Amino acid sequence: MPYHETGRVAMMRRSGLLCLLVALVWAGAVSHAVLAQAPAGDGPRYVNGTSLVRPEDYRAWPFLGSGLGLTYDAETAAPSTPPAFSNVFVNPSAYRAFLQTGTWPDGTVLLLEFRRSLTGTRPNTTGRFQGELTLLEAEVKDARFPGGWAYFTFGRPGAMLDAAPPIGGEEVERCIECHTEHTAVERTFVQFYPTLLEVARARGTVKPGF
Amino acid sequence: MPYHETGRVAMMRRSGLLCLLVALVWAGAVSHAVLAQAPAGDGPRYVNGTSLVRPEDYRAWPFLGSGLGLTYDAETAAPSTPPAFSNVFVNPSAYRAFLQTGTWPDGTVLLLEFRRSLTGTRPNTTGRFQGELTLLEAEVKDARFPGGWAYFTFGRPGAMLDAAPPIGGEEVERCIECHTEHTAVERTFVQFYPTLLEVARARGTVKPGF
Numbered sequence: 001m002p003y004h005e006t007g008r009v010a011m012m013r014r015s016g017l018l019c020l021l022v023a024l025v026w027a028g029a030v031s032h033a034v035l036a037q038a039p040a041g042d043g044p045r046y047v048n049g050t051s052l053v054r055p056e057d058y059r060a061w062p063f064l065g066s067g068l069g070l071t072y073d074a075e076t077a078a079p080s081t082p083p084a085f086s087n088v089f090v091n092p093s094a095y096r097a098f099l100q101t102g103t104w105p106d107g108t109v110l111l112l113e114f115r116r117s118l119t120g121t122r123p124n125t126t127g128r129f130q131g132e133l134t135l136l137e138a139e140v141k142d143a144r145f146p147g148g149w150a151y152f153t154f155g156r157p158g159a160m161l162d163a164a165p166p167i168g169g170e171e172v173e174r175c176i177e178c179h180t181e182h183t184a185v186e187r188t189f190v191q192f193y194p195t196l197l198e199v200a201r202a203r204g205t206v207k208p209g210f
Numbered sequence: 211m212p213y214h215e216t217g218r219v220a221m222m223r224r225s226g227l228l229c230l231l232v233a234l235v236w237a238g239a240v241s242h243a244v245l246a247q248a249p250a251g252d253g254p255r256y257v258n259g260t261s262l263v264r265p266e267d268y269r270a271w272p273f274l275g276s277g278l279g280l281t282y283d284a285e286t287a288a289p290s291t292p293p294a295f296s297n298v299f300v301n302p303s304a305y306r307a308f309l310q311t312g313t314w315p316d317g318t319v320l321l322l323e324f325r326r327s328l329t330g331t332r333p334n335t336t337g338r339f340q341g342e343l344t345l346l347e348a349e350v351k352d353a354r355f356p357g358g359w360a361y362f363t364f365g366r367p368g369a370m371l372d373a374a375p376p377i378g379g380e381e382v383e384r385c386i387e388c389h390t391e392h393t394a395v396e397r398t399f400v401q402f403y404p405t406l407l408e409v410a411r412a413r414g415t416v417k418p419g420f
Contacts, residue, residue, distance in 0.1 A: 059272065059273075059405055060272045060302070060305065062269065062270045062273075063269075063272075063273030063297070063299070065339060065340045066276035066295060066297065066339075066340055067337050067338060067339040067340070068278045068327075068337060068338045069334070069336060069337035069338060070334050070337035070338070070339055071334050071337060072333065072334070083337065085276060087273070087276065089273070092270070095270065115404060117278075121401060121402075122392050123282065123388055123392045124279070124280050124281055124282070126279060127277050127278060127279035127280035127281060127293065128277060128278045128279060128280070129275060129276075129277040129280055129401075129402040130275045130276055130277070130402065130403075130404050131404055132404060133404070178333055182332050182333045191331060191339075192331075192339040192340065193340075194325060194340050194341055194342060194343070195269055
């Protein structure tokens with residue numbers, strides 16, 4: 001009988017541990033399945049080390065701001081050409097980090113798209129709205145690049161790259177110069193992203209002069 | 211001794227059940243915590259039956275399109291007034307449904323914000339970019355309302371409603387008329403949302419004339 005009872009005790013101990021194990025595995029499976037739907041791992045993906053893979057889902061990323069006629073040039077190139085719209089999006093994890101800190105984490109991916117501007121549609125026939133995509137570019141915070149930021153252009157629809165190499169040479173020098181001299185926060189034009197400008201002001205991360 | 215052993219068995223049975231219970235509660239807590247971060251349940255929330263609670267996180271929702279000077283009026287009101295930017299966002303679950311079907315599910319929430327347009331900042335001194343919020347409105351697909359859609363205005367910052375009653379009376383008649391006559395898909399201005407217009411064209415859900 002003592003032996004029998006000891007056997008039952010051991011069996012119950014094993015049974016309790018088994019239940020616990022099953023419950024832990026189940027809990028892990030549930031949290032993994034739910035996490036798989038969350039926007040984790042939304043940072044830059046590269047091929048050949050430094051060529052940025054074009055994010056397919058950036059249109060579902062947080063939108064930061066829009067401009068009309070907001071080109072890289074000091075003046076609008078040709079007044080006869082309709083001005084282009086520009087939209088900026090950022091990967092969700094970097095967006096959440098900026099809301100907390102007013103700064104960008106390593107792995108920030110900013111997408112800049114240019115779109116034709118259209119007009120003449122009812123009910124309002126004089127306002128302008130967004131048409132087809134004409135150009136897609138990106139800026140990425142990655143400590144491997146000089147100054148910690150890299151610039152990419154995917155080009156135009158019809159000839160758009162699936163992965164773009166970083167802009168180099170004299171061209172990137174101009175990117176860096178403009179993104180250093182004229183940007184409100186780090187190397188980004190937060191002065192054009194009104195909700196983030198509020199965050200940066202509250203966190204004290206805006207450069208002097210803005 | 212038999213009594214003592216029986217006591218140990220009962221204690222171990224309780225202990226095993228307790229472990230299982232703790233594990234199940236922990237698993238539930240983990241899945242709940244993870245789910246709370248996922249974009250589930252992003253549809254309209256009401257108080258008093260039909261007053262729409264202002265979504266706090268709509269700026270992280272998918273962005274559909276931006277306009278400049280795209281007012282409700284046929285012509286821009288006063289040419290001397292700088293034109294306003296308009297941005298439209300939609301709840302993530304409705305966005306995903308539209309990508310699949312080209313139509314809006316019940317529970318669609320479209321947020322329309324108007325923002326001041328600003329200019330004169332380097333590097334480009336003639337383009338326009340977005341400034342502070344001036345007005346926030348919403349359109350919701352909800353079968354309880356006449357025609358299946360309702361319209362809300364949260365007003366201006368400083369006097370913004372946490373929950374807005376549906377627009378009613380003659381005012382909503384004008385909303386419905388314009389959103390019926392001039393919209394490309396159902397009662398929404400998909401002609402101003404270029405990525406969704408492509409989807410609607412592919413799915414054959416665009417009204418004749420667009």
